[in-house]
Amino acid sequence: VDQNIGYLSGQNGLLMKTVDGGLTWQYLNSGVTVNLNDIDFFDADTGYAVGASGTMIKTTNGGANWINVTNPVTVAINTIFIQSPNNVYMGTASGTSPRVNRSTDYGATWVEITPAGLTQTVWDIFFISPTHGWIATQNGGRVYRTTDGGATWVDSVVDGLIVPNTVKFKDLQTGFVTNNNNGNVYKSTDGGVTWAPIAATTVRQNSFDLNGTNIWTAGNTGTMTKSSNDGTNYTELHSAVTIQQIRRIHFFNSQFGV
Numbered sequence: 001v002d003q004n005i006g007y008l009s010g011q012n013g014l015l016m017k018t019v020d021g022g023l024t025w026q027y028l029n030s031g032v033t034v035n036l037n038d039i040d041f042f043d044a045d046t047g048y049a050v051g052a053s054g055t056m057i058k059t060t061n062g063g064a065n066w067i068n069v070t071n072p073v074t075v076a077i078n079t080i081f082i083q084s085p086n087n088v089y090m091g092t093a094s095g096t097s098p099r100v101n102r103s104t105d106y107g108a109t110w111v112e113i114t115p116a117g118l119t120q121t122v123w124d125i126f127f128i129s130p131t132h133g134w135i136a137t138q139n140g141g142r143v144y145r146t147t148d149g150g151a152t153w154v155d156s157v158v159d160g161l162i163v164p165n166t167v168k169f170k171d172l173q174t175g176f177v178t179n180n181n182n183g184n185v186y187k188s189t190d191g192g193v194t195w196a197p198i199a200a201t202t203v204r205q206n207s208f209d210l211n212g213t214n215i216w217t218a219g220n221t222g223t224m225t226k227s228s229n230d231g232t233n234y235t236e237l238h239s240a241v242t243i244q245q246i247r248r249i250h251f252f253n254s255q256f257g258v
Contacts, residue, residue, distance in 0.1 A: 001041045001042075001043060001044050002044065002252065003021055003252050003253070003256055004018075004019055004020060004021050005017070005018065005019055005044045005062075006018045006021075006022060006250075006258060007028075007039050007041055007047060007063060008025075008039065008248075009030075009036035009037070009038065009039040009049045009051070010035070010036060011035045011036075012033055012034070012035065013030040013031070013032040013033045013034060013035075013036060014027075014030070014036065015027070015028040015029075015030040015036065015039070015049060015063065015066075016028060017062070017063050021256070021258075022258045028063040028064075028066075029066070030049065030057060030066055031057065031066050031068075032051070032055055032057060034051050034052035034053055034055050035051050035052050035076075036049045036050065036051035036055070036057075037050060037051045037052070037076065037077065037078050037079070038050050038051075038077070038078060038079045038080050039080070040080045040081055040082045041082070042082045042084065042085050044062055045059070045060055045061055045062045046058075046059070046060050046082075046085055047059055047063070047082070048069070048080045048082065048088065048107070049066075049080070050077035050078075050079070050080045050090060051076065051077060052076045053074060053075070053076065054071060054073040054074045054075060054076075054077060054092075055068075055077065056068070056069040056071050056073075056077060056080075056090070056107070057069060058107055069107045071090070071101065071107075071110050072099075072101070072110055072112070073090070073092055073099060073101065075092050075093050075094075075098075076092060076093040077090050077091070077092050077093075078091055078092060078093055078121060078122060078123055078124075079091045079122060079123065079124050079125050080125075081125040081126060081127060083127040083129070083130060083133075084130070085106060086103075086104055086105060086106050087102070087103075087104055087127075087130055088102070088103045088106075088107060089101070089102050089125045089127060089133070089150075090110075090125070091122030091123070091124070091125050091135060092121070092122055093121045093122075094119065094120045094121045094138070097114075098114065098118055098119065098120060098121055098122055098137075099112055099114050099122075100112070100113050100114045100115070100118075100122055100125065100135060100150065101113065101114075102149070102150055113146075113149075113150030113151070115135070115144045115153035115155065116153070117139070117155075118137060118139055118142075118144070119139060120137060120138035120139045120140075121137065121138040122135055122136075122137050122138075123136045123137065123138065123163065123164060123165045123166070124136040124164070124165060124166050124167050125167075126167050126168045126169060126175075128169050128171070128172065130149055131146075131147055131148055131149050132145075132146070132147055132169075132172055132191075133145070133146050133149075133150065134146075134167045134169065134175065134192050135153075135167070136164035136165060136166065136167040136177055137164065138163045138164075139155075141163070141164060141179075142155040142156065142164075143155065143156055143164055143167055143177055143192055143195070145191060145192040145193075156188075156192055156193055156194065156195065163179055163180035163181065164177045164178070164179050164186075165178055165179055165180050165206055165207070166178045166206065166207045166208055168208070168209070168210055169191075169192075170210050172191055173188075173189055173190060173191050174187070174188070174189055174230070175187070175188050175191075175192055176188075176208060176210070176215065176231060177195065178205045178206065178207065178208050178217060178219075179204075179205075180204060180206075181204070182202070182204060183199060183200050183201035183202050183203050183204060183205050183219070183223075183225075184197040184198060184199055184200065185197075185198050185200045185205065185208065185215070185217060185227075185231060185234070186198070187231045198231055198232070198233070198234070199234070200217050200225040200227070200234035200236075201217075201219075201223055201225050201234065201236050203219055203220050203221055203223040204219045204220045205217040205218065205219035205220075205223070205225070206218060206219045206220070206245065206246065206247050206248075207219070207246070207247060207248045207249045208249065209249050209250050209251045209257065210251075211251045211253060211254050212254060213227075213228060213229060213230045214226065214227065214228055214251070214254055215227040215230070215231050215234075216249055216251055216257060217234070217249070218246035218247075218248070218249035219245070219246060220245050220246075221243050221244075221245070222241070222242040222243045222244060222245075222246060223236065223246075224236070224237040224246070224249070225237060
């Protein structure tokens, strides 16, 4: 959430926190034992973690205590996105019926805003404002977009995007998406209507982050790349300290990232 304070989630209820920019980490007591697939914080104190079997937990005191959040989902929740404290979105695995849900009352109640025709897993959600947002889905390589807070959705089928896994926009027009199929990063300059593939590497990239004209990606075998020109081309970074799969990457500014 800033250059010093950060959180992560993982298997078997794992939650951890750093207060020194990732140099050291402390365990947090999540109170659950299921896999926690995603975590998002609005500020240093307020955040949600989500996972298997519809699990959703929330903290308002920087992770010291967590409470269960009642929601209508029973399948795995893959992603949580906080646009503001009272504007929270979640997306689920396919199960019997994949869902996108929204809460405008701090998680007290949830309204389903699932796009019509969505039948497969929701992997990522990103809203740049209360009205404009995008979701990356397994639904035949579709990225859905909304301009009215999820009341209506339009999809774009991205050629070669077998499973879009991370989506993010830097403004209303320019956005990017990575996928489970290859090392391409797909770029849109028309709000997600059309997408063009740009090869970052030959290795699958699971995640990326943006800061100004800089884009960083991370993926399988510890591979990371960087673009300094708004995604026109990428250079592979050879300073990785692992050959394991990297699932998330986040940059707080142009220099500091984890």
